[in-house]
Amino acid sequence: MVLEKTLTKNYEHRKAAVQLRMVSQDGSPLKNMEFKINQIESQFLFGVGGFDAVEFAGGKPDDTALDEKRSVYLKEKLNKLFSIHNYATLPFYIGRYEEQEGKPDEKRLKAAAAWFNERNIKTKGHPLCWHTVCAPWLMEYSNAEILKKVIERIERDVSAFKGIIDTWDVINEVVIMPIFDKYDNAITRICKEYGQIPLVKEVFSAAKRANPDAILLLNDFDVSNEYEILIDKCLQAGIPIDVIGIQSHQHQGYWGAEKTHDVLKRFSRFGLPLHFTENTLISGDLMPPHIEDLNDWQVNEWQTTPQGEERQSKELIEMYEILFSHPKVEAITNWSGGDDAWLHAPAGFLRIDNSEKPSYKVLKTKIENEWRTETTLQSADDGCISLEGFKGTYEISYMDKKAIFNLDGKNSTIEIVI
Numbered sequence: 001m002v003l004e005k006t007l008t009k010n011y012e013h014r015k016a017a018v019q020l021r022m023v024s025q026d027g028s029p030l031k032n033m034e035f036k037i038n039q040i041e042s043q044f045l046f047g048v049g050g051f052d053a054v055e056f057a058g059g060k061p062d063d064t065a066l067d068e069k070r071s072v073y074l075k076e077k078l079n080k081l082f083s084i085h086n087y088a089t090l091p092f093y094i095g096r097y098e099e100q101e102g103k104p105d106e107k108r109l110k111a112a113a114a115w116f117n118e119r120n121i122k123t124k125g126h127p128l129c130w131h132t133v134c135a136p137w138l139m140e141y142s143n144a145e146i147l148k149k150v151i152e153r154i155e156r157d158v159s160a161f162k163g164i165i166d167t168w169d170v171i172n173e174v175v176i177m178p179i180f181d182k183y184d185n186a187i188t189r190i191c192k193e194y195g196q197i198p199l200v201k202e203v204f205s206a207a208k209r210a211n212p213d214a215i216l217l218l219n220d221f222d223v224s225n226e227y228e229i230l231i232d233k234c235l236q237a238g239i240p241i242d243v244i245g246i247q248s249h250q251h252q253g254y255w256g257a258e259k260t261h262d263v264l265k266r267f268s269r270f271g272l273p274l275h276f277t278e279n280t281l282i283s284g285d286l287m288p289p290h291i292e293d294l295n296d297w298q299v300n301e302w303q304t305t306p307q308g309e310e311r312q313s314k315e316l317i318e319m320y321e322i323l324f325s326h327p328k329v330e331a332i333t334n335w336s337g338g339d340d341a342w343l344h345a346p347a348g349f350l351r352i353d354n355s356e357k358p359s360y361k362v363l364k365t366k367i368e369n370e371w372r373t374e375t376t377l378q379s380a381d382d383g384c385i386s387l388e389g390f391k392g393t394y395e396i397s398y399m400d401k402k403a404i405f406n407l408d409g410k411n412s413t414i415e416i417v418i
Contacts, residue, residue, distance in 0.1 A: 003297075010323065010325050010375075011324065011371070013045065015389060015391065016388070016389065016407050018407055018411065018412065018414055019386055019412060020185050020405070020414055021382075021413060021414070021415045022231065022379050022383045022398075022415075022416055023415060023416070023418075025417060028383075029379075029381075029384075030379055030383050030398070032378065032418065035376065035377055035378075035398050036376050036397045037375050037376070037395075038374050038392070038394065038395045039061050039373045039374060039375070039389060039392050039393070039407075040393055040404075041393065042086060042371065042372065042391075043098055043391035044330065044371070044390075044392075045129065046084065046085045046086055046087060046330035046334075046367055047085060047086075047087035047088065047089060047124075047333030047334070047335070048082070048085045048336075049088070049182055049334070049336060050078075050088030050090055050123070051338070052077060052078055053078055053088065053112035053116065053147075053271060054105075054109060054112045055074060055108075056078060056115070057108075057114065058110075058112075061105065061108070063312060071106075073354065077350060077354050080176065080349075080354065083364075084363065086118070086121055086122060087122045087139075088116050088121055088124070089128065089332065090116075090125055090165065091125075093126075093132075093133035094135045094138075095128065095136070096133060097157075098133070099182045101135070104157065104312055104319075110162075111160065112163070113164045120168075121236065123164070123165045124169065125161065125167070125168045125169070126168075126170065126219075127167065127168075127170070128154045128157070128207060128260060130171070130173065130186075131185050131191070131201045132172075134186055134187050134304045138187075139184070139187035143189055143190050145396065146186045146189065147190050147199075150187070150304060152185075152211065153191065154203055155206050155209060155210045158207050158210035158211045159210040162214075163212045166213065166215060167217070168207055168216055168217065168243040169219040170182075170200075170219075171199070171200055171204070171215060172220070173220050173221060173232075174199075174200060175220050175227050175230055176222065177199075182293070182295075197239075197408075200218070201234075201238075204218075216243070217241070217242065217243045217244070217277070218231065218243075218247040218378075219245030219247065219278075223247075223266075223267075225266075228267070229303065232289075233388060238391050239392055242273070243273045243274070244270060244275070246263065246267060246277065247276075247277055247278045248276055248278065249250045249278060249279075249280040249281060249294060250281050251347075252286055252289050253286050254281060255319070257318060260323070262323065262324050264322070264323075264327055265412045266325075266365050267328075273328060273330045274328045275333070276332045276333065277333050278335065279319070279333060280334070280345065281315050281316050281334060283305070283308040283309040283311070283339075283359070284304045284305050285302075285303075285305070285308070286345040287407070294343065295343070298343075301343040302340075303346060304346035304357070305346075308346065310358060312357070312358070312359050313357070313358035313361075316359045317359075320366065328364050334380075336348040338351070338352065351397060369389060373389030373394075375389070387407070390407075391407055391408050392406070392407060393406050394406070396416060396418070402418070403416045
């Protein structure tokens with residue numbers, strides 16, 4: 001237990017030291033002056049699902065405007081969630097994004113991405129290829145034609161959003177893909193015929209062609225040895241995986257520290273960054289343990305409870321502390337921002353009425369106070385200031401003058417003209 005506590009509190013790898021050389025417009029050192037230094041953005045990606053922005057910023061699918069009550073509700077929800085989060089996942093399930101062939105929902109998704117970009121919130125598209133929420137119209141084609149159309153879709157959408165969305169979950173849940181038998185679908189068909197690795201290679205190559213600078217993820221809920229084997233085979237095949245995505249839906253109970261440490265140990269051995277892409281912790285009654293596929297638990301209502309909210313808060317902070325302390329983890333995304341989303345689960349930071357749960361408040365305190373740097377320092381006779389802080393973007397100010405700099409550990413000295 002002592003070891004675990006030490007691991008969860010080691011954040012030194014999240015910090016960097018730098019010598020700031022403060023100079024005036026004429027190049028002379030600004031000596032013996034007090035400067036306020038305020039971190040305005042974290043390098044670490046604290047994420048949450050941003051699906052509501054599609055409706056709020058993009059309107060309804062039929063291009064009609066939202067009524068005022070709905071608009072006010074969504075605005076309040078998004079503003080609360082993204083006052084503390086700096087990373088949003090947006091939906092690109094082909095069965096919804098392109099319900100009719102050749103008619104993608106590009107306009108609304110671009111409006112949503114623009115809403116986030118205007119607020120300096122990074123975005124990720126999810127997913128480009130998946131057997132679930134697949135387009136029925138794809139099944140009208142032969143397997144060769146399906147693969148061709150999937151590749152064309154990836155090239156089209158990654159190109160269209162280049163510079164707007166530059167991070168993608170390229171392919172989702174490949175471990176189960178060829179044996180998925182809940183219902184027939186186009187992606188399982190081609191995965192069975194061509195094989196997992198060839199399909200992964202095709203879709204990653206298409207995304208890389210469309211945007212060579214994009215960050216590309218392989219994403220899965222299966223954290224068994226089978227996912228490790230798949231990753232190993234993909235890397236041996238030269239597939240350009242930039243990040244390993246790990247889903248952590250915990251509808252049936254919290255993983256706990258031991259399992260979380262085990263997952264980190266096994267998947268960090270590949271040397272790639274880790275993103276916990278879909279984290280879920282319940283604040284109500286747990287899903288029964290006999291349910292194998294989470295989607296089989298269909299209920300009309302799933303309430304949050306005071307006891308469940310306290311449990312969720314404690315579990316969430318313990319898990320975030322463990323993940324934030326690990327040097328390979330770059331992002332954590334809580335899948336549901338508010339309750340009554342996927343499976344109607346009470347898995348959000350906000351209740352249905354947008355009121356804040358304990359989990360929201362405790363994470364807000366962590367991000368804004370404990371995992372952020374704000375200080376006042378005085379420059380020396382040579383105009384230099386020694387700063388150590390959490391990596392990210394900073395604002396430094398003196399009276400009414402301000403400047404922005406980035407603390408990332410790459411530069412030992414930064415000259416700031418103010």
